[in-house]
Amino acid sequence: MSRLKPSWQAVLAILFCLAAIASGSIAAADPAGVYPYEATKGLILALIAGAALVSMFRIPAMLEVLVLFIGAHVAAWLLIRGIAGVEGTARAPFYLLIAAAWLLAWRCVAVLSSIRTGSKQVSTALRLIVPTIFGAWILIIWEAVTRGAGIPFILLPPPSSIGVRIVNSLPILAADVNQTIFKAVLFGYLIGCGTGFLVAILADRVPFMRRGLLPIGNMVSALPIIGIAPIMVMWFGFDWQSKAAVVIIMTFFPMLVNTVTGLAASGHMERDLMRTYASDYWQTLFKLRLPAAAPFIFNALKINSTLALIGAIVAEFFGTPVVGMGFRISTEVGRMNIDMVWAEIAVAALAGSIFYGVVALIERAATFWHPSVRGG
Amino acid sequence: MDRLRDKIVPVTTLLVILVVAWYAFAVLLNSPFQRDLDRRAGETPGTVEFIGKTLTQTKPTLPSPDQVATNFFENTFLRKITSNRSLIYHSWVTLSSTLLGFAFGTVLGIVIAVGIVHVTTLDRSLMPWIIASQTIPILAVAPMIIVVLAAVGITGLIPKALISTYLSFFPVAVGMVKGLRSPELMHLDLMHTYNASRSQTFWKLRMPASVPFLFTSMKVAVAASLVGAIVGELPTGAVAGIGAKLLAAAYYSQSIDMWSALVAGSVVAALLVVAVGIVGRFVERSMGGRPA
Amino acid sequence: MSIMIPEPKQVAGMSEVKNPVIEARKLGLTFQTNDGPVQALANVDLTIGKGEFVSFIGPSGCGKTTLLRVIADLEKPTSGSMLVNGMTAEKAREARAYGYVFQAAALFPWRTISGNVALPLEIMGVSKAEQAERIKRTLDLVNLSGFEKKYPWQLSGGMQQRASIARALAFDADLLLMDEPFGALDEIVRDHLNEQLLELWARTEKTICFVTHSIPEAVYLSTRIVVMSPRPGRVTDVIESTLPKERPLDIRETPEFLAIAARVRDGLRAGHSYED
Numbered sequence: 001m002s003r004l005k006p007s008w009q010a011v012l013a014i015l016f017c018l019a020a021i022a023s024g025s026i027a028a029a030d031p032a033g034v035y036p037y038e039a040t041k042g043l044i045l046a047l048i049a050g051a052a053l054v055s056m057f058r059i060p061a062m063l064e065v066l067v068l069f070i071g072a073h074v075a076a077w078l079l080i081r082g083i084a085g086v087e088g089t090a091r092a093p094f095y096l097l098i099a100a101a102w103l104l105a106w107r108c109v110a111v112l113s114s115i116r117t118g119s120k121q122v123s124t125a126l127r128l129i130v131p132t133i134f135g136a137w138i139l140i141i142w143e144a145v146t147r148g149a150g151i152p153f154i155l156l157p158p159p160s161s162i163g164v165r166i167v168n169s170l171p172i173l174a175a176d177v178n179q180t181i182f183k184a185v186l187f188g189y190l191i192g193c194g195t196g197f198l199v200a201i202l203a204d205r206v207p208f209m210r211r212g213l214l215p216i217g218n219m220v221s222a223l224p225i226i227g228i229a230p231i232m233v234m235w236f237g238f239d240w241q242s243k244a245a246v247v248i249i250m251t252f253f254p255m256l257v258n259t260v261t262g263l264a265a266s267g268h269m270e271r272d273l274m275r276t277y278a279s280d281y282w283q284t285l286f287k288l289r290l291p292a293a294a295p296f297i298f299n300a301l302k303i304n305s306t307l308a309l310i311g312a313i314v315a316e317f318f319g320t321p322v323v324g325m326g327f328r329i330s331t332e333v334g335r336m337n338i339d340m341v342w343a344e345i346a347v348a349a350l351a352g353s354i355f356y357g358v359v360a361l362i363e364r365a366a367t368f369w370h371p372s373v374r375g376g
Numbered sequence: 377m378d379r380l381r382d383k384i385v386p387v388t389t390l391l392v393i394l395v396v397a398w399y400a401f402a403v404l405l406n407s408p409f410q411r412d413l414d415r416r417a418g419e420t421p422g423t424v425e426f427i428g429k430t431l432t433q434t435k436p437t438l439p440s441p442d443q444v445a446t447n448f449f450e451n452t453f454l455r456k457i458t459s460n461r462s463l464i465y466h467s468w469v470t471l472s473s474t475l476l477g478f479a480f481g482t483v484l485g486i487v488i489a490v491g492i493v494h495v496t497t498l499d500r501s502l503m504p505w506i507i508a509s510q511t512i513p514i515l516a517v518a519p520m521i522i523v524v525l526a527a528v529g530i531t532g533l534i535p536k537a538l539i540s541t542y543l544s545f546f547p548v549a550v551g552m553v554k555g556l557r558s559p560e561l562m563h564l565d566l567m568h569t570y571n572a573s574r575s576q577t578f579w580k581l582r583m584p585a586s587v588p589f590l591f592t593s594m595k596v597a598v599a600a601s602l603v604g605a606i607v608g609e610l611p612t613g614a615v616a617g618i619g620a621k622l623l624a625a626a627y628y629s630q631s632i633d634m635w636s637a638l639v640a641g642s643v644v645a646a647l648l649v650v651a652v653g654i655v656g657r658f659v660e661r662s663m664g665g666r667p668a
Numbered sequence: 669m670s671i672m673i674p675e676p677k678q679v680a681g682m683s684e685v686k687n688p689v690i691e692a693r694k695l696g697l698t699f700q701t702n703d704g705p706v707q708a709l710a711n712v713d714l715t716i717g718k719g720e721f722v723s724f725i726g727p728s729g730c731g732k733t734t735l736l737r738v739i740a741d742l743e744k745p746t747s748g749s750m751l752v753n754g755m756t757a758e759k760a761r762e763a764r765a766y767g768y769v770f771q772a773a774a775l776f777p778w779r780t781i782s783g784n785v786a787l788p789l790e791i792m793g794v795s796k797a798e799q800a801e802r803i804k805r806t807l808d809l810v811n812l813s814g815f816e817k818k819y820p821w822q823l824s825g826g827m828q829q830r831a832s833i834a835r836a837l838a839f840d841a842d843l844l845l846m847d848e849p850f851g852a853l854d855e856i857v858r859d860h861l862n863e864q865l866l867e868l869w870a871r872t873e874k875t876i877c878f879v880t881h882s883i884p885e886a887v888y889l890s891t892r893i894v895v896m897s898p899r900p901g902r903v904t905d906v907i908e909s910t911l912p913k914e915r916p917l918d919i920r921e922t923p924e925f926l927a928i929a930a931r932v933r934d935g936l937r938a939g940h941s942y943e944d
Contacts, residue, residue: 112500113499131503131505134502135505154524154527155524155527208386209386211387212387216391219646222599222645222646223645224602224606224645226515226603227638231634231638233626234437235405235437269772269774273768276768277787287776291776314516318626325516329519330519333523342520344516367778369821374821
């Protein structure tokens with residue numbers, strides 16, 4: 001066995017480097033006749049080709065990861081930094097080198113993914129690092145392409161300027177979040193999930209109602225309920241109450257259907273057991289059926305966390321006071337302030353993930369006993 | 377017989393209760409405005425006449441079921457389907473971008489799922505993002521996609537279909553990953569004893585095992601796809617489609633039009649979900665699945 | 669081929685049984701299914717006295733589990749009568765007259781072992797202090813001390829089943845109904861639990877009804893063996909055990925044990941001949 005172990009990513013990265021050398025300068029000359037990257041071209045090439053070469057030797061996995069990680073990311077950073085101020089002048093080698101750096105990052109992730117470890121901390125860290133590198137590269141490529149090709153700002157702003165925009169507009173974003181999430185979404189979510197749950201318990205006591213509600217609830221869940229938004233705006237006015245109403249209706253049915261299904265989920269044997277104790281309806285409900293239904297209820301809570309946010313934002317497209325995430329998105333689109341739209345979307349994404357994450361954490365704590373949780 | 381007792385009777389009963397409640401609410405919600413009208417006209421109608429009037433306003437707060445039904449019937453069956461007022465025309469516009477986006481989304485979802493199941497790197501790096509992206513209110517992006525694509529000269533069907541694609545590929549990808557991983561260890565071991573190649577295992581075991589999962593998630597995806605198409609029609613520019621119709625009716629507070637557009641959207645959704653369900657059952661049966 | 673069909677006979681010494689705990693008279697149960705009515709039990713007469721250990725044995729579908737469920741008021745008979753402690757089965761259930769052990773442990777996964785044993789006590793409104801005392805006592809009884817804080821899924825199958833027996837014992841009912849409690853366990857564990865069960869029975873002097881499909885298990889455990897056969901489910905034979913109360917595991921190699929086992933097997937075969 002030789003001491004080399006070539007990977008397709010590393011070989012391709014080296015080929016890209018050679019092609020970049022052969023096809024001239026990285027970016028066009030500026031008006032003064034000076035080429036950017038005069039100083040850094042050699043360093044970039046050396047970083048990428050060097051990391052690729054080193055990775056092909058049989059070295060410890062962690063060392064290989066480190067070399068690839070540094071090579072890929074420093075090279076990408078130099079490339080993006082170099083294009084700043086001369087956007088739109090990038091030539092083929094620019095993209096070749098970015099692609100080469102990306103290949104190294106891929107190789108790095110592939111090595112990380114193949115690491116098998118007994119340690120729980122290390123594997124948790126790996127589960128976080130791998131997707132983080134992947135996500136970072138989406139941003140890197142986005143940044144490199146928008147700056148390199150000089151894509152007009154109003155079409156697709158680079159992530160860095162969206163970041164700047166977020167930092168500069170924190171008060172506006174905070175006001176929007178307060179209006180949309182802390183008023184409309186939370187209120188609607190609590191009421192919608194709460195009534196869905198209570199109606200499910202009610203339906204459970206009356207089998208006739210349960211048999212009728214389940215098919216109706218299932219069907220309604222598939223309907224474009226979001227269309228109710230203009231009607232709610234007409235009824236409850238422009239402020240957050242109308243958005244909360246949309247959220248209530250959107251979250252009600254998933255909760256109803258899931259709770260009714262969950263209440264039927266306890267086993268026959270367990271229900272017979274409660275019967276042998278001559279346990280009454282409420283004792284059986286609280287000691288057996290609700291705990292057994294918990295996974296279903298949490299499933300609805302998770303689905304609803306996303307639905308609630310969508311409902312509130314889209315409802316704001318139909319009219320709001322001059323604050324709110326949906327309002328901001330629709331007006332800034334109209335004014336072609338695309339970076340502000342992206343900033344709002346980033347905040348919405350963050351808020352959505354946090355909302356979902358909190359519900360998921362509570363779920364883990366509450367249904368620790370369920371195979372899907374305790375199995376990892 | 378059992379089906380009648382267990383399902384049809386309770387469902388119908390509840391629907392009847394719902395319609396009665398709707399009428400009651402229509403009277404309740406429309407009466408303040410009607411009282412106002414009567415006072416200005418100096419009329420004092422009797423109770424029956426008053427209730428009749430609340431149910432026949434032109435721009436009621438809550439239109440009565442028969443008003444919506446009449447409007448829906450007129451605009452569906454009595455208009456030429458090329459007419460701007462025909463609901464068939466608007467539904468067709470929305471449906472076409474829904475179907476296009478749904479087709480894109482399903483293919484994309486399957487491709488991603490196959491990649492995730494077979495390439496460890498993708499599984500580790502892409503899967504967390506797919507799950508995380510479901511937590512993001514992605515519909516918020518809709519207006520921007522429409523406007524930005526319009527700025528580079530892409531209008532019409534494609535931008536709306538893209539939003540539908542975006543919404544529909546998540547459920548398909550997640551469902552398919554689950555489905556492709558659903559074969560039991562024993563069956564995988566069996567394939568292993570035959571020294572089957574990866575592609576043989578895929579086509580003979582993983583693919584058939586994933587079919588029920590695929591159709592279940594396609595039902596979710598097609599409903600999401602329709603929502604995407606409708607919301608895609610909301611921002612400025614769209615003149616046709618259920619979403620545009622909804623927006624126009626909201627703008628002129630034509631509540632009856634609004635409700636019948638909503639009914640049209642619901643009918644389309646129900647038809648799509650039922651159609652996917654029928655195709656799914658047909659495919660499963662032809663593959664020897666147990667009729668449920 | 670002509671086969672002797674045993675007459676449905678009266679249970680041996682029915683009138684002699686003192687302090688009857690269970691009395692079934694002309695008991696019948698017919699299920700309505702999609703394929704028409706199925707007679708699960710027909711004309712069952714049976715009396716079980718206090719302190720007895722009675723096994724029900726027979727092929728699947730013979731109604732032995734159904735009979736146990738009728739005693740527990742989990743099924744209602746369609747004819748005849750069932751008295752438990754001199755009351756109807758329903759009244760007896762409401763008076764919490766028995767503990768029931770199922771085929772699977774059926775422990776609640778969200779409760780610890782002591783939480784599971786506490787479940788019936790909570791439902792019956794026993795005070796906290798009393799609960800703690802009884803949990804300790806019953807877990808001692810099934811040799812599970814030290815596992816109070818564990819969750820069911822952290823224990824082996826045999827330990828789970830022992831916990832479920834502890835749960836049935838916790839509220840001190842005099843009657844224990846067991847439906848193939850060790851059926852899902854391997855033979856080594858099963859032998860061990862059989863031994864422990866006998867010891868427990870001797871110590872607590874409870875009445876036990878035990879459903880099984882294992883002949884050695886039935887003979888080893890019981891004072892009386894009720895042989896049942898299917899279509900319709902009925903009692904075909906009742907065998908009094910002549911084994912002493914003290915039974916080490918190797919009693920299963922004695923001629924006396926083998927003779928009783930042979931009688932049970934004959935009874936099962938006679939019932940079976942009906943089908944063909």
